[in-house]
Amino acid sequence: MWARRGGKTIVALLSVAVLVLSWYGWQFIGDVNSGLTTTDVFGDDTMAAEPLDGAIDILLVGQDSRTDAQGNPLPREVLDKLHAGEADGERQTDTMILVHIPQDGRGAVAISFPRDAWVELPDGYGTNKLNSAFSRAYNYTSRQLHQAGDKDADEIDNEAKVEGRKNLIRAVEKLIDRPGMIDRYAEVNLASFYEITTAIGGVDVCLKNDVHEERSGVNLKAGKHTLKGAQALAFVRQRYGLPNYDLDRIARQQAFLSGLVQKMLSPDVLFDPGTLREVVRSVQKSVVLSEDWDLMQFAAQMRGLSAGQVEFRTIPVVGAAQFGSASALEVDVDEVREFVDDIVGTPRDDDRSHVEPGDYTVDVYNGSGDPALGDEVRSLLSDKGFQGEGSAIVDGGQESVVRHAPGEEDAGQAAADALGTDVEVQEDADVPQGRIDVHVGPGFSPGEPGGGDESGVTSVVPAAAQAPVQNTPEPDTGAETRTDESDAPDDPITAGDIPCVN
Missing domain, CATH: 3.30.70.2390 (Alpha-Beta Plaits)
Known part of the structure; x- marks a missing residue:
């Protein structure tokens, strides 16, 4: 049985195409590093060291935040277009995707992690939905800094966001049992999605059936469409009326990103300085990247990438389950780890720790x-x-x-x-x-x-976090379930296709 919980979704995989485009933007408009918003989530050592296998592993995160990358509230007219409610700075990590790019850069695999996957969080934050890793660390750090009383509101918000991002990175690494694997981080929000899809003139998608859903604002006939701005956001954010719920929503995100990668690698975008300039401006305004990301090195690794060599996958789930008051997706941790190992290779013992x-x-x-x-x-x-x-x-x-x-x-x-x-x-x-x-x-x-457990490692529990953090499931807000798994999306999506989705 599959389950989903309502939530506002944004496609974080947008970031990978933005990063690819940033390369080519360099050729036309100069240093795209200038003006970027960055976050120090790895410290000094991680970015300086080359991975032993030469691969790059990027965590792409979609934040359901009504602010831009600098923390400024989105204008009311933009929120109205996006059916996005108030500009309240809500911190929901609705999309989490791990992009693995091998050393030769001639292919990439993007692995989606359902937001409602029920997992053990790192750093003493208990067992809860994967998407709570950011907010729990953010809230705890914010409370501690407010109590200390020696920082202003902006400083507290910035430091709390860094701790939230770090905890989310560790949560994904803990789930797949690969500590230290992730070495890049990219984060987008509602503003990023709206502005970038508009700048490139839209993305081609295909629907199996007519869709009309008032909450998201989506209203489309079956067949192919070119979507941008508010229409594109509605397509990937739909919460209700999908037969497979969160799994269908992930399939939509992946299908959209397959079209996005195609569009951004096309001559219409790559060789149009005006379009490139608009996209880079959008990235600078609303995308957050990890500090010290060497874009020149990244460009060299991505030089041989084509749209047909980007594959989108989703981790396996057991199905819907009730955990206290929360409806979530149960996952078999061993199955998830085997799934990831099959895609990116089994880590050698000497690759797992560089101590x-x-x-x-x-x-x-x-x-x-x-x-x-x-x-x-x-x-x-x-x-x-x-x-x-x-x-x-x-x-x-x-x-x-x-x-x-x-x-x-x-x-x-x-x-x-x-x-x-x-x-x-x-x-x-x-x-x-x-x-x-x-x-x-x-x-x-x-x-x-x-x-300890069989591996000799138990939960990493910071003494400071034990008292204030309660292992309380997030309340269920209208979960929907299904018992027929026959239509659950299974096959990987490749960024050279325009697949029709629910």
Whole structure:
């Protein structure tokens, strides 16, 4: 059984075509980096390092925000055209797509993640819908900064958005079990979609049946259409009346993006300086990109890309399920990970973590009751190259645990692996960057399993987030279900086609 929940959707995959276009815009109108809105979601190291497999992995996010990239409310007339309600700055990540571009750049796969997929979120935010990862981190950070009282409203909003984006990236990586895979981030909103589709003169789509739905404003006959602006947005945002609900909406988004990629790679756009100039202006106004994105390097990798070599896929789902008061899509995590592995390849052990033990100092706290155990643990860590000396005797009672600074989960796991046993690994904001705390509890014995799941990794739980964040499902607001799966969209869409969709 499939399920969907109402929500306002925007196509984040728009970003990939915008990025491709940005290349060619460089040839005609100069540096398209100038004037872009950027966000520091990776820090200094991620963008400087080349991925081991040479691939680029971009998380494309569609925000249902009634503001532009600079946080300015959209004009009332624009909101009315888009059937978008008030300019209230709502933060719903309605579309999440992972784009994997191999090293040769001659093909790309875009993997859609349903917003209502029920998953375990990172950083202590509990189990909830995937699209709540951004808002939960945003809200928590905003509350903490307001309480601190040393920043103004704009500073708080900007920092909270960065933490929301980081948490969403980690949530996708956690679901597919590929920490550190994502190295680029692009975010679009209602304004982006409206302005860019208008600038390129519209996108060709095809409908299987007549469609009329008042809430979204869509009113189209069966067959082919060229859509732009408000019409295009209505096409991809329709919430009601679709036989497969969210899965049909994803199929529409993918079909629209297949047409968009075709249009943006066509001579009508690539060799028209006026059109390119308008699109770049739209991107600069309403698209957010991760900092330090080397567009020249990206262009070199994308040089051989053609529309027919971009494929759109959707992760498998089990079906509709009720989780407390929330209707969501149940997913089989193992099936999702196998699905992603089949598309992008199985990661090698040495690809999953790029930790240099010598860059980390480990503090050992021995609460086991056995004074000699501290030296034994120190020896195990030193043998693996970790820095630090001796150990401190502390009161017992605490379970064995490894704590690491935010963003250094690989290092924490590497230290836990050095102990030769399953030890809980936690993120702790009180641990400085470059340091790791190892607490040895009663009953700890190197080489014998001592807890945690089969992989030795448990939820990453920042101590600061435990108290204020409640594992409360988002309330259901009119979920619809279906029992007939026969019409569920299955086949991948390729960006060289104009497929007819529901």
